[in-house]
Amino acid sequence: MSGDRMKKTPGSKEKAAVFVARKRNFTIAFLGVFAVFIISSLATGYDVAGGFAAVPKAVHWMASNFVPDEKAWSRLPNILAKLIETAFLSVAVTVCAAVCAFFFGLPGTRTLKLNPWVGRAVRIIAAFFRNVPDVVWAMLLLFSFGQNILTGFFALFFYTFGILTRTFIETVDEVSADCIEALHAAGAGDLQTVFQGILPSSMPEILSWILYMIETNIRNSTLIGILTATGIGYLFDLYYKRMDYASAGLVVLSVVLLVIAIELLSNQIRKVIL
């Protein structure tokens, strides 16, 4: 009986149609993803079954080779020294890039209403820096700086700068729009608005992004260190090429522990500032 009434209600047909359409869209999306997977597997000659079958073997090999042994532990002080160097580099890079990105990004915000053409240029430049991967930056800069810690510094700097400029623009537009309007209405100038309104109101989000980029940069600097022959990445490369897998394993382990430690620490800091 209730079913009868349902049928009679105007619009119940449309309602049913909405759900049918949703089901159909999900099915199409699923089949689409599956098709893309099949096509790309065929194109690259990737053997799914073989790939998964190789996992246990790989794990076994890593477990028997990468476990740090006596000799590896004796290298710990050396590894820790390089690890600290890498960590400090990441912090320095991120802080420098953050300060530059904040001020560079200000004309890019919509709420501060500086010159719209400059704003567009800022967003394009930031997109460029962001979309060139840090490893590519490192390879390009190797030509001008050589295998030097500066190369790693600038590679990470450019990439971080690109990402933070964009996120800071979005943060300011989102968090500070109201107080920017109020300060402008009170006759405050742009410099005053930045220091009295934008910075205090968006500081927690900005710090949170900086912490996140420090974590990311420690991870990335390991990879870049392999290219630029500096920091912990160099050490890993060195041990790995000498087939001293136990020491290389210890390097990886120390990096993982450091990243986890930094993450825990920054979570604590976030709790305090937010």
Add this chain to the structure above:
Amino acid sequence: MSVLEFQKVSKLYNNVTQALTEVSFRVDEGEIVSVIGPSGSGKSTVLRCINRLVDVTQGSILFDGRDITRVGKKEIRQLRKKIGMIFQHYNLVNRLSVIENVLHGRLGHKSALSGAAGYFTEQEKENAFCLLERLGLTEQAYKRCDELSGGQKQRVGIARSLMQEPRLILCDEPIASLDPSSSKVIMDYLSDINKTMKITCIFNLHQVDVAMKYSGRIIGLTSGRIVFDGPPDRLSKAKIHEIYQSNEGELITDVG
């Protein structure tokens, strides 16, 4: 003497949306004027044209006898110094203390550097505390703004605008987010400020009954045109329905 005069002001957003069409009215010194009208009728645009948060497309706005629609950036700052503004969402810097937010009202009077560094004179600080006392916020002076209730936040907003020593205060939906008792407190403060300090007030309001009770004059806007301009006692029920383009029994004011 008129403080403010709109002369055939029109505003087009993005060359398509007609927000205001030939709006003309005058506001005299010491008046309380309320602008009412449905959402999207251009109330906020009217207020924001006055302090140039929005630029008009056509017509002119005289403030103190000077056309302010074409003035440059420097003069806009001079203009905004004399015009306070209060917002529906208070628009405070929530992570700063009450007293810091009140002092923000002085930024327009300071040099760029001393304002940016947050350097304020003893006199300014004393004035800020006086205003807080007047608005009953002495105990909240050092609290962070996000610890305050809505009514308290709006009072901070009022104190901030008073710090400017303004001639005119623009109130954009000042009580739209407040409960009835805080609304009354806020409206009473504003009407008291109007009487004792002789500051002209222009309100945007959704509450017709509040507008009729507190203001000396009401302007009714419907899709960017003025359809009513006169004292509250001349605002008939039929006129209210014309402003809101509604039929008898469709408005909340028709209930009870």
